[in-house]
Amino acid sequence: MMESGRVGFGLEITKKQIGNHEKSAAVREEMKRMSTLPxxxxxxxxxxxxxxxxxxxxxxxxxxxxxxxLELLFAGLQI
Incomplete structure (x- = not known):
């Protein structure tokens, strides 16, 4: 069962959503890095x-x- 918590204004978020936010940020950072390559x-x-x-x-x-x-893709990228 997934745990959840409340974040201001009655918004409920789950640990999975927090993980997705962190993963998205990591992917976007890697995309910025890739854009510096030729x-x-x-x-x-x-x-x-x-x-x-x-x-x-x-x-x-x-x-x-x-x-x-998705987990295999992340493992392969090592980000």
Whole structure:
């Protein structure tokens, strides 16, 4: 069972949502870092595609398999 807490104005958040916020921030930071690499870098282009996919998965209500895919993507990126 997921724990939740109250945050100002009666908004209820869960630990999962906090984790998603932290993950989103980490992904956005990595995207900024990738944008400093040369535009023709195939490494940067691939990594940006993966980062976009992660952001998309974070923003959705996910199934168990999508949660697992998201965790594998994070593990592969080591961010």
């Amino acid at each position: 535009a023709n870098s195939s490494y940067a282009a691939h990594r940006l595609r993966v980062l976009h996919k992660i952001l998309n998965l974070i923003s959705l209500q996910r199934t168990t398999s999508q949660d697992e895919e």
